[in-house]
């Protein structure tokens with residue numbers, strides 16, 4: 001009877017408690033962080049093997065008894081029984097609390113001796129554990145000094161220690177670990193969670209072993225900027241800070257073309273409150289020689305853990321200091337969508353600078369084909385439905401025209417996307433006079449290629465308002 005009750009409790013708790021709550025991290029495999037991860041969580045912890053094999057974080061198999069296995073994720077390693085992520089960084093780098101909570105452990109203690117490699121430990125092992133009050137505990141190991149004490153409350157981002165190589169760390173690194181429940185010292189049931197979620201293709205083995213799954217625990221808001229939160233730049237030699245753009249800061253780097261080695265990248269990851277259609281919008285400041293085809297990659301991770309990727313080319317030399325839509329997608333709730341921008345641009349791109357500033361996710365409340373509401377006195381933009389619709393791609397006579405009416409001189413943006421949310425064409429019309437206007441689309445994409453047959457979304461934006469309509473293109 002007791003067993004049944006315990007099992008039910010775990011099951012319900014597991015469902016309810018798997019919510020992102022750690023602050024501000026990029027949506028990338030852990031190897032690609034600012035400081036590289038050299039060993040990840042072994043999802044078969046502690047030593048569960050399958051036909052003498054164990055399965056690594058990436059889902060590949062390796063011979064048991066042969067750790068560490070190379071090439072775990074993007075060239076990093078993981079090894080059997082490892083319950084955290086080893087993040088290599090120099091001695092003295094401040095270690096920050098991943099989220100707010102109460103320090104429940106903060107001391108140097110005797111660790112394993114001798115170490116697994118047979119060598120003596122490098123002094124006593126530093127351990128800090130923070131209780132986040134929601135059943136999760138974050139754990140930090142190997143520091144050289146600790147700046148918090150037991151019982152102290154910390155906020156996300158507070159310095160709790162400085163990196164080092166105490167205990168069995170041959171190289172200075174942080175061992176970062178997340179646990180569910182107060183089972184840290186229970187060797188039989190150490191409830192390790194991988195805070196980056198399960199990146200393999202099959203079922204997360206931790207789910208089968210522990211009755212809960214590894215989840216992406218990091219969160220951000222739906223407006224993400226360097227001066228705000230959630231935006232993370234990664235190491236690169238040529239970041240140049242600009243005191244302009246959203247929140248008064250943005251960054252530019254030299255563009256590189258496909259085939260070259262990327263040196264700069266950044267991620268924006270929101271935590272979305274609801275499932276639904278969202279406009280993904282970017283804002284960039286005006287930068288001399290900005291590229292006209294910045295390559296934004298949008299990742300959407302589904303419940304099963306697989307990831308869809310969309311690539312959107314956005315003109316960073318067209319609209320400045322105002323958000324504009326680069327894609328409209330159906331997105332799941334939670335922290336399951338990421339926008340990725342690197343310095344790589346397609347061949348033939350004009351401009352030499354890629355600009356990194358802000359991204360936001362706006363619920364697509366103006367539905368497709370929604371008519372303007374005439375009783376709205378604030379409306380400054382009216383739409384005249386495009387025609388012909390449907391339109392025949394082969395007919396030169398029938399390029400579709402889209403009309404709009406504005407009350408005052410302003411910039412008007414016409415954005416045409418396919419049903420995947422990829423922007424295929426954009427027209428920016430600066431200083432349009434008040435009155436009625438029409439824009440003709442020649443049914444070509446950015447590269448001058450005729451677009452394929454299908455349904456397109458034509459979105460017209462001006463004076464803070466935006467309306468979308470469907471256009472069917474036939475051959």
Ligand SMILES: [Zn+2]
Pocket residue numbers: 039082084085086174175176
């Ligand atoms: Zn470790």
